[in-house]
Amino acid sequence: MSFKxxxxxxxxxxxxxxxxxAALPMLIRSNYWVxxxxxxxxxxxxxxxxxxxxxxxxxxxxxQAAFWGIGAYTAALLNTxxxxxxxxxxxxxxxxxxxxxxxxxxxxxxxxGRYLAMATIGxxxxxxxxxxxxxxxxxxxxxxxxxxxxxxxxxxxxxxxxFYYLALACLILAALTQVKIKNSRMGxxxxxxxxxxxxxxLSGVDTFKYRVxxxxxxxxxxxxxxxLFAHRTKYVSAETFFIDMSILFICMLMIGGAGSVAGSIVxxxxxxxxxxxxxxxxxxxxxxxxxxxxxxxxxxxPTGLAGLAKSVGSKMAVRLRPESQKEPAxxxxxxxx
Amino acid sequence: MFDITTLxxxxxxxxxxxxxxxLVALSFALLYKAVGILNFAxxxxxxxxxxxxxxxLSVLRLPFLPAYLIIIGVMxxxxxxxxxxxxxxxxxxPFISVLVxxxxxxxxxxxxxxxxxxxxxRVSPALFQVQSVNFFGVxxxxxxxLIITTLIILVVFQYWLFEKTLLGxxxxxxxxxxxxxxxxxxxxDTIILITFIYAAILGGxxxxxxxxxxxxxxxxxxxxxxxxxASSIAGGLGSIPGAIVGGLxxxxxxxFCAAYISxxxxxxxxxxxxxxxxxxxxxxxxxxKVSEKV
Numbered sequence: 339m340s341f342k343x344x345x346x347x348x349x350x351x352x353x354x355x356x357x358x359x360a361a362l363p364m365l366i367r368s369n370y371w372v373x374x375x376x377x378x379x380x381x382x383x384x385x386x387x388x389x390x391x392x393x394x395x396x397x398x399x400x401x402q403a404a405f406w407g408i409g410a411y412t413a414a415l416l417n418t419x420x421x422x423x424x425x426x427x428x429x430x431x432x433x434x435x436x437x438x439x440x441x442x443x444x445x446x447x448x449x450x451g452r453y454l455a456m457a458t459i460g461x462x463x464x465x466x467x468x469x470x471x472x473x474x475x476x477x478x479x480x481x482x483x484x485x486x487x488x489x490x491x492x493x494x495x496x497x498x499x500x501f502y503y504l505a506l507a508c509l510i511l512a513a514l515t516q517v518k519i520k521n522s523r524m525g526x527x528x529x530x531x532x533x534x535x536x537x538x539x540l541s542g543v544d545t546f547k548y549r550v551x552x553x554x555x556x557x558x559x560x561x562x563x564x565x566l567f568a569h570r571t572k573y574v575s576a577e578t579f580f581i582d583m584s585i586l587f588i589c590m591l592m593i594g595g596a597g598s599v600a601g602s603i604v605x606x607x608x609x610x611x612x613x614x615x616x617x618x619x620x621x622x623x624x625x626x627x628x629x630x631x632x633x634x635x636x637x638x639x640p641t642g643l644a645g646l647a648k649s650v651g652s653k654m655a656v657r658l659r660p661e662s663q664k665e666p667a668x669x670x671x672x673x674x675x
Numbered sequence: 676m677f678d679i680t681t682l683x684x685x686x687x688x689x690x691x692x693x694x695x696x697x698l699v700a701l702s703f704a705l706l707y708k709a710v711g712i713l714n715f716a717x718x719x720x721x722x723x724x725x726x727x728x729x730x731x732l733s734v735l736r737l738p739f740l741p742a743y744l745i746i747i748g749v750m751x752x753x754x755x756x757x758x759x760x761x762x763x764x765x766x767x768x769p770f771i772s773v774l775v776x777x778x779x780x781x782x783x784x785x786x787x788x789x790x791x792x793x794x795x796x797r798v799s800p801a802l803f804q805v806q807s808v809n810f811f812g813v814x815x816x817x818x819x820x821l822i823i824t825t826l827i828i829l830v831v832f833q834y835w836l837f838e839k840t841l842l843g844x845x846x847x848x849x850x851x852x853x854x855x856x857x858x859x860x861x862x863x864d865t866i867i868l869i870t871f872i873y874a875a876i877l878g879g880x881x882x883x884x885x886x887x888x889x890x891x892x893x894x895x896x897x898x899x900x901x902x903x904x905a906s907s908i909a910g911g912l913g914s915i916p917g918a919i920v921g922g923l924x925x926x927x928x929x930x931f932c933a934a935y936i937s938x939x940x941x942x943x944x945x946x947x948x949x950x951x952x953x954x955x956x957x958x959x960x961x962x963x964k965v966s967e968k969v
């Protein structure tokens with residue numbers, strides 16, 4: 339609500355953010371970094387999905403990479419086999435992933451906490467093994483090449499620079515939807531489940547229904563991210579969607595700050611760019627430091643960056659939330675110098 | 676395909692693999708039971724000692740016994756450091772925070788091992804000279820027998836530890852109710868530290884047993900962690916006998932499914948079992964009642 343009330347005052351600010359975001363590919367110039375930025379945006383969408391289930395509802399899902407993969411393979415198969423364009427797969431991939439989310443959610447959501455976490459691990463592994471081994475359908479280890487770029491009238495989003503705008507639009511859509519969800523009756527139901535499931539049930543919240551809905555939304559975001567990913571890289575293969583990506587998504591969310599929209603995006607961008615910046619250290623060094631950093635961050639910043647911002651001052655935190663689209667823009671500038 | 680000898684052959688191989696899973700699952704279940712954490716670095720506590728055993732035996736050419744003793748020493752240190760850095764500062768926080776912290780530790784250990792030991796898969800020298808022992812037509816590699824025997828000895832040892840010693844009783848009391856244990860004068864932090872060390876030693880033993888029959892690579896830990904998850908779910912999360920039976924069960928079922936159904940989907944079966952158990956009997960074979968442990 340504060341977001342809407344604050345809007346008129348902040349119009350110049352939003353304008354400035356919009357200009358920076360629009361000019362970003364020109365500012366960065368390096369094709370490689372714009373590509374990384376696109377990837378960060380795609381990860382942000384998947385992490386936003388995870389935020390619904392983990393951040394808002396307090397349930398752990400270690401299968402987000404599987405939903406991401408389901409979205410990507412849905413897009414890839416429809417595009418290469420049936421010739422569906424980007425916009426058609428855009429409409430189909432998120433619901434398909436959501437359907438899988440419900441399939442997983444219905445039987446397993448009766449389980450609590452750690453059991454659910456284990457069930458999602460199993461689900462993620464099984465999906466990945468199917469993608470990897472069902473050669474006739476998914477192309478097996480060779481994956482699916484030849485996915486086409488999105489086309490809108492005369493525009494073709496085939497370069498990193500042009501795809502950036504499309505991905506950014508999707509991220510803004512995803513983030514705004516999530517702000518809406520968070521402040522709705524549904525969002526409060528999620529929050530109630532997170533805080534105390536029994537109390538929520540007693541106050542008349544249909545906890546089972548809302549847990550399934552949260553799961554479906556989470557996987558729909560994952561599917562959306564997957565669909566974008568498929569059309570960006572024009573090639574999908576199962577190894578991308580392995581469980582370590584699910585784990586990385588969780589780390590992104592926890593470091594950004596579970597429950598926060600801005601935190602999800604900042605976390606996703608940071609954990610996309612940090613390994614790139616550490617690349618000069620060569621492979622294993624970067625990942626070893628990265629692992630150590632995760633432990634240190636969990637110890638010293640238990641609520642993530644968003645929590646840190648909140649503790650600086652609750653006023654700052656209120657301002658940060660609507661700025662959610664600004665954050666990814668700031669990182670590459672640091673990167674480019 | 677279905678004659679008794681072949682079946683027995685598969686059964687022994689499955690039991691040997693299952694014994695290793697059982698050890699890892701035991702390490703995982705102990706920590707779950709004691710402090711309620713899901714330890715994602717459990718596979719690394721198998722991989723690190725497996726690598727060190729390869730180095731000690733094939734590079735430094737130490738005899739077996741000193742090498743194995745060194746590994747146990749290393750794992751005591753490993754468990755203590757793991758407890759102090761990964762768990763202790765985060766005690767009392769939501770389990771997801773600790774889980775992410777163990778993920779960080781797992782990444783760190785995996786990549787540090789890659790740096791130190793390199794990317795080539797290694798196998799340690801065999802402990803036994805003979806390839807296999809003939810048991811009424813069933814050829815059993817002695818290493819498999821060693822693995823199964825070790826598991827049996829450890830199960831007996833653990834029974835003795837938990838049921839007959841004061842330390843074991845203190846460990847159980849701490850796992851059941853930490854606050855009550857503290858009120859009774861049990862040094863809870865020390866007991867948890869000892870539990871971590873014991874869990875690490877179990878990982879070390881699994882690593883030692885595996886090294887001669889399994890390619891040791893820096894990312895082998897992950898698959899073992901996943902199998903340990905599946906085993907402890909099948910047996911009942913937090914149940915000690917469950918972890919052992921679950922591990923053996925997963926090992927045997929996996930091998931038979933790979934032999935008779937599909938070798939490609941070999942790894943799927945463990946997770947199908949995992950999901951099936953969660954749906955039909957979430958408390959597993961022996962498990963505690965499924966309710967959120969706070």
